[in-house]
Amino acid sequence: MTSWAQQHAATIDFSSKTEPANLTYDPVKKIYTVTGWNAVATGKPAVKVDLLAFYAGIIRTSAATSTPSPALSKATGALAGALARFISISATTGHLEVSADYALLKDFVRTGLTGVAGAGMAYLHMIEEGYTWFAHYEDCVPPRKEKRPDFVFSKPSLAGKAAEYVLVETKGTQDVTQVAIDRAQAAFLKQVVPRSDRQLLGMYSPTHGYGMATAFNSPKPSTGVASEVDFAVAGQAFPAPAATTPVVAPPPAGTQGPSVQLANYQALYRAIGLPFGQLPVGLRDVVSGNLGEIDTPLGLFDLRLVIPRAVATQLASGRLPEPERMERPDLEWRDNDTKLDVRFPDLSVVRMTRKGNGTPRQTDPGRRVYRSRPD
Numbered sequence: 001m002t003s004w005a006q007q008h009a010a011t012i013d014f015s016s017k018t019e020p021a022n023l024t025y026d027p028v029k030k031i032y033t034v035t036g037w038n039a040v041a042t043g044k045p046a047v048k049v050d051l052l053a054f055y056a057g058i059i060r061t062s063a064a065t066s067t068p069s070p071a072l073s074k075a076t077g078a079l080a081g082a083l084a085r086f087i088s089i090s091a092t093t094g095h096l097e098v099s100a101d102y103a104l105l106k107d108f109v110r111t112g113l114t115g116v117a118g119a120g121m122a123y124l125h126m127i128e129e130g131y132t133w134f135a136h137y138e139d140c141v142p143p144r145k146e147k148r149p150d151f152v153f154s155k156p157s158l159a160g161k162a163a164e165y166v167l168v169e170t171k172g173t174q175d176v177t178q179v180a181i182d183r184a185q186a187a188f189l190k191q192v193v194p195r196s197d198r199q200l201l202g203m204y205s206p207t208h209g210y211g212m213a214t215a216f217n218s219p220k221p222s223t224g225v226a227s228e229v230d231f232a233v234a235g236q237a238f239p240a241p242a243a244t245t246p247v248v249a250p251p252p253a254g255t256q257g258p259s260v261q262l263a264n265y266q267a268l269y270r271a272i273g274l275p276f277g278q279l280p281v282g283l284r285d286v287v288s289g290n291l292g293e294i295d296t297p298l299g300l301f302d303l304r305l306v307i308p309r310a311v312a313t314q315l316a317s318g319r320l321p322e323p324e325r326m327e328r329p330d331l332e333w334r335d336n337d338t339k340l341d342v343r344f345p346d347l348s349v350v351r352m353t354r355k356g357n358g359t360p361r362q363t364d365p366g367r368r369v370y371r372s373r374p375d
Contacts, residue, residue: 010089010096012047012121015215016181016232023193023236032193037185037234047125047231049096051089053329055080055294056342056350058120059305061134061151063271073271077291077303079116084294087117090226097226100219102174110174118172118214119150121231124328125212131155131166132323132345135263140200147191149209152200154260156323164207165200165260167192171213177230180215184234187211196238201259210235261320261346265307268348272305277316285349286312293355301340301352311347321347 018037025032062076086102089095102110123134131153140152149169157163169187173179188211196206211234217227269276272288280286286307294301311321323345324330330343340352 009094010049010051011094012049012096012214012229012231014042014047014233015177015230016184016234017042018181018185018232018234019236020185020188020234032189034189042233047121047128048328049121049124050328050331050342051087051096052296052331052340052352053342054087054096054120054124055084055296056329056344056352057123058083058116059291059303059350060271060344060348061119061123062116063267073273073288073305074291076271077294079113080120080303081292081294083113083117084296086113087229088226088297090228093228096229098216098219098229099226100221100224102216102219103221114172114174114214114216115170116172117216117229118170118212121172121214121229122151122168122170122212125231125233126153126166126168127329127345128327130325131164132325133261133264134346135260136267137167137195139263139267140204140260141195141198146194148195149187149192152206152260152263154204162207165204167195167206167209169211171211172216173213174216174218176217177215177232180213180230181232181234184211184213184232187213188234192235201263204260206238208235208237259320264346265315265320268305268307268346272307278312279316280307280309280312285309287351294352296352298340298354300355302355304351304353306341306349306351308347308349323347 017040019040020034021038022035023032024034058080059073059076062079063072086099088097088099090097105113126134132155134151134153137149137152141148149167151168151170153166153168155164169191171180171183171187173183188209192209192211196209199205213232215230215232217230219227266276269278272286274286278286286309288305291303291305294303314321324343324347326345330341332341332343333339334341338354342350342352
């Protein structure tokens with residue numbers, strides 16, 4: 001019997017991963033150029049996606065604000081809800097696909113939603129690659145008017161490997177896969193590489209940089225046929241910094257200092273609309289207000305962003321939580337199967353609360369937690 005988790009998981013073709021050949025800087029035009037792009041074997045023909053985790057990833061990545069703002073968080077819920085109207089899993093191929101009706105939206109609406117999808121997709125991909133924390137790039141560098149990447153991802157040193165700090169610029173296109181490949185490469189050249197020599201939080205040197213793009217492959221309402229979603233990555237590891245610029249490891253769990261870890265949680269509190277380190281009331285989680293609703297194959301759900309009580313308590317006491325290693329976000333049913341928690345490696349949660357009556361899980365009734373762990 002197909003499990004509930006399998007019914008709600010999809011694949012996205014990993015159409016391309018490339019790295020630049022002969023990357024050089026043109027001091028006259030002040031741009032980076034390449035002579036070509038080399039294909040990189042990914043070992044993964046497809047990216048695995050849990051559909052509900054995809055929507056949750058959109059909520060986690062869409063709000064960048066320097067002050068607490070519940071209004072912006074509600075906007076991220078609305079974006080996820082709008083995109084859910086057009087995204088589904090193919091019953092024949094198991095691929096993530098976009099309804100042909102998507103093309104009926106005004107072009108500026110499509111542009112926004114494809115960008116939102118690109119950021120959510122990139123987040124899930126970086127989790128699959130083992131990265132545990134992410135921060136908005138603007139939270140990691142002093143203010144400056146310049147082209148810049150969207151995010152900084154990091155993971156601690158493991159098994160003798162040094163800690164990594166990755167600059168990521170995300171794109172989305174309603175066009176075909178080749179356009180996504182071109183945009184991923186352009187994003188790397190124009191927004192990632194130029195920032196590779198800037199230290200993060202005054203002490204960390206970026207170790208890698210990537211442009212990532214998601215393609216909706218031109219859905220056409222005249223055919224009524226949905227189009228499959230593809231994914232492309234372009235970038236490379238950066239040269240090691242000079243000996244005078246030491247690579248600094250992130251602070252261990254139990255301490256707080258300037259780090260991507262800390263920026264991760266500060267942004268999370270702002271998205272909820274609370275000052276950083278807000279203590280939970282009583283024995284409760286720290287929970288945002290209602291971020292809106294999302295219509296899924298399981299029915300209608302309200303959305304909330306959650307910092308679990310144990311995590312909030314640690315942060316309030318000046319300690320950083322130990323992250324979880326996972327290849328995809330965990331899905332866990334709670335409260336008699338009326339709530340579904342999508343939990344990320346940093347232990348943050350997007351909580352989906354069922355509206356109205358109905359049976360949340362159609363099969364696999366004995367299992368309430370779906371986890372994915374690296375081998």
